[in-house]
Every structure is written in C-alpha cells, then in structure tokens.
Amino acid sequence: MDKELQGKVALITGSARGLGKAIAIELATKGADIIINDIPPMAEVAEQTVAELKAMGVNAKFYPGFVNNEEDVNRMAAEVGQVDILVNNAGINRDGHMRKSNKPDWDAVIDVNLTGPFLCSKAFVPLMAARGWGRIINISSYVGRTGVFGTPYYAASKAGLIGLTKEVAIEFAKKGVTVNALAPGYILTEMMLKYPQEYQDSITAKIPCGYWAKPEDIAYWAGVCASPRAHYMTGAVIDCNGGWYM
C-alpha cells in the first residue's frame, strides 16, 4: 500500500467507534498519524481504537472534547499542533417530525452536526492555509440532499454542512486546502443498528445496490479526498450511497 499520507496528521472527530474509526484506520493505512477525538464518556472505547492504530505502526492519541464546545475545540487545537487533515465526522440524530419537533432537539442536533464542523474548521484551517496544504472532509448525509420524513433537525444540519463545505472550499481554494463532503447512505453502525430489524429491512428494500454500506466502504472515499493527488477537487459532495441519491 502506498504510504502517501506519511508525515501528515489527521484529526477525526467522533472517531472512537463507527464511521470515524473506520476513517482513522483508512488514513492510518495510508501512513497518517491519527488524533482520535470523542466525548469524554467514550474514553475507554477511544483508547482501544488508539491501541489498534498504534499496532498499525502509526502515532495515535485520544483527545476528549465536545466539538460543539468552543473552549474544548480551541484547547484541542492548542495542544495538538499540526493537523493536515480534519475530518468533521462527529454527528448525532434525533427523530421527530415537524408536528412533534421541539427546539431543544433542534439545538442539540444543529450544535453537534453543524456548529461542531464550523468550530473545528475555524480552529484548524488557518494553520493549514499558512502551511499551504490541507484537507477538510465533512461527513454529511444523503439526508441533506433529499430530506427524509421525520428528520427535520438532521436534514437541516446535513444540508447546512454542504453549504459550509462549499463556502470554506471557495475561501481557501488558493491556499492549497481542499474542502469536500461525503453524503453516505445507510451505514452499518450503532447510529442505525438501534432501529428495529423490520425498519432496517424496509430500508434495504429501497437501496438500489440492495445492501447497506460497511463503514470501510465510506471510509475509502475519505481516503480519496485526503490524498495529495486529489488536489483538483474542492467543494464537491461525494454521493456514496449505493445509488439512493443520484
């Protein structure tokens, strides 16, 4: 395997488990040193992930913190130093439809899914620009493209993240920093596996490819976006969703 990310440092938010962990492994396979971020209660799981990454021969460290807390993000930025690749992956979902929606759930989802990437990008992009190289990869969702019944907060947050992706991409395009978004479909992670089997089966029936993505199927595309060879793609949204949105 080509170690094209050797010497680079990648920070992946919300990466103790799930898609974030798979992205950490993908980037480590390409030689990047890894910073795992997640919320403090995930410390034990995060340290297991760090141990797995170290066993791959890269440097890895866990930084606890809430991406939606500006103090946490700024402290992390001050302590971590160089970050060449930022993956804004941390995300939450709260179900609800407009009639039963409420502002606390709206605030919670927008805070983590949209304010988090804003704060992290703001903290790390100036140093990437100063060094003339950087990659920001935002984990949006096909839900931000299409909307899905019962997801007002999540759909708005993920559509907003696509807007943020494009703005930051334009702003830093001449500084060697690319900013792209992934819009995955359904992935077999704990976020989705909490739903009843019947509901999961009804989704499977609608996916043109006929199956859910494994986390590594999506992580592959984060690896593509992070590649030094991917310098001519910025502001793009990669629809890795088994044909759900095309």
Ligand SMILES: NC(=O)c1ccc[n+]([C@@H]2O[C@H](COP(=O)([O-])OP(=O)(O)OC[C@H]3O[C@@H](n4cnc5c(N)ncnc54)[C@H](O)[C@@H]3O)[C@@H](O)[C@H]2O)c1
């Ligand atoms: N699973 C899917 O089907 C799917 C589909 C499309 C997009 N996504 C997106 O992929 C990303 C990863 O999702 P996942 O399926 O791995 O979910 P997950 O719940 O398994 O992992 C999310 C991680 O984020 C962490 N996290 C939550 N709030 C945080 C905060 N404030 N600060 C830092 N970390 C925080 C959690 O502790 C958890 O480890 C999310 O942005 C999600 O919206 C998931």
